[in-house]
Amino acid sequence: MRTLSIKTTSIAAALLFSLGGSLVMVSAVSAAEKCPIEQRKSKAVGQSAAKKVQKSFKAYTEGNLDEAIAILLEANPKSSFDKAYIDRMLGNFYAEKAQMKTAIKYLKKAVDANILGGGDHAGTLRLYADLLIQEKQFKESIAYYYKWMAFTCKEDAQVYRRIGIAYSEQKNWNKVLEVADKGLALSDKPDKGLYQMKLTAYFNQKKYPQAVKVLETMVPLFQDDKRLWIQLAQFYLMTEKYTKSLATYDLAYKNGFLETGGNITRLAQLLSQNGSPYRAAKIYEKHMKSGLIKEDEKSLGILAGFYHNAKELREAALYYGKAADAGNIGKFYLRQGRILSLDGKSKAAIVALKKSLDAGITHPGEAQFELALAYLNLKQYKSAYSRAKLAAKDKKTARSGKSYVSYIKDKARIHNVAL
Secondary structure (H helix, E strand, C coil): CCCCCCCCCCHHHHCCECCCCCECCCCCCCCCCCCHHHHCCCCCCCHHHHHHHHHHHHHHHCCCHHHHHHHHHHCCCCCHHHHHHHHHHHHHHHHHCCCHHHHHHHHHHHHHHCCCCHHHHHHHHHHHHHHHHHCCCHHHHHHHHHHHHHHHCCCCHHHHHHHHHHHHHCCCHHHHHHHHHHHHHHCCCCCHHHHHHHHHHHHHCCCHHHHHHHHHHHHHHCCCCHHHHHHHHHHHHHCCCHHHHHHHHHHHHHCCCCCCHHHHHHHHHHHHHCCCHHHHHHHHHHHHHCCCCCCCHHHHHHHHHHHHHCCCHHHHHHHHHHHHHHHCCHHHHHHHHHHHHHCCCHHHHHHHHHHHHHHCCCCHHHHHHHHHHHHHHCCCHHHHHHHHHHHCCCCCCHHHHHHHHHHHHHHHHHCCCCC
16 A cells, blocks of 8 residues: 555644633634534633643643643543543644554544534544554545545545545445546646556556556656656557557657666567567667666577567577577577578588587477588588488478488489488
8 A cells, every 4th residue: 555644733733722721712603504614613621621731732832742641641521522622632642653543542532522623623533534544444534534524515635535545455446436536626736646546446447448548648747757658558568559559668768768678678579579670679789788688598589589580680690699608598599500591601500500409409300400401502412411311300390301301312413422
């Protein structure tokens, strides 16, 4: 869960005293249509309790929080109002000491008494709900946030955001979407947290097209958030919008937002798959040399593949060889040998193909067949013949091997070479 930063209600603002020692009175407004907070009359704390409250508040303002608490704990309030008022103070003080369980205990008493003045009761409801969510009492916190809204006749974007967090923790994604939309409708400016909440809800419901729409709204609003660009590109991939994914990754790259090897790799793969394998190779190679992409047999093999797709045979052979050397990997030696042979470098191809056999490959006949072709190109018919016969013994290359055995026999006979 996201850490929620909850500021304790300002005690100094909440506990104001007149010079005479009584609480400042707010005259009640007689209008039936008024909101509950406006209808709730304020009261004065009783004479006995007022002395303790004033003494505690003085200790608090002087920085003696423990003394302020001790004074209140000694109080013996008589009326329900006095008890609720002191409970509210204790709840605030304990919250300031980060003793949340104790704070919640006292605040609950004050809230359930439902007797404090309008502003005090509203503030206590809000703080109590905040502490509940902080203490992972999510279901309970939601109820008290709604009580706060009902009492104050206010809807608040940040309150809806906190309710959304509570619903998220309960995995109630439909409710998350509902309150996130309410919060966004109330926000004076775009609220990234509420949008992110919607995105998370759609993702967990596997409603990826809707998640894409949220991100398409967020990216223009929060253009400097690198993470959003990458998320949008990834969601385009998930919904098989490959062209849009590539465009988003590419724009993010040009803006310097791709800061991990994984993201560079995805960009390069999309470029290669969409007709730009050479650019893919150059970008990938650049970031391998910078150290962002770790240079190992896997990454070297990927780079070789990009160059191979771009028909840059020299670079492809070079990097297949490096990948093979890095892990003594037969399949990469085989690919290097094939490319070298295709590029007319038969002697170098033979070296690589023999290495592939030494390193081990699934179907040795593949290397034997390529060796037969390389030797044939060098007019070394005897070696070509022996390799073709070996290729004919491998199930995967049997047909090709047998046909070349006959072909090499004919070539050797023409050139008077004994096999």
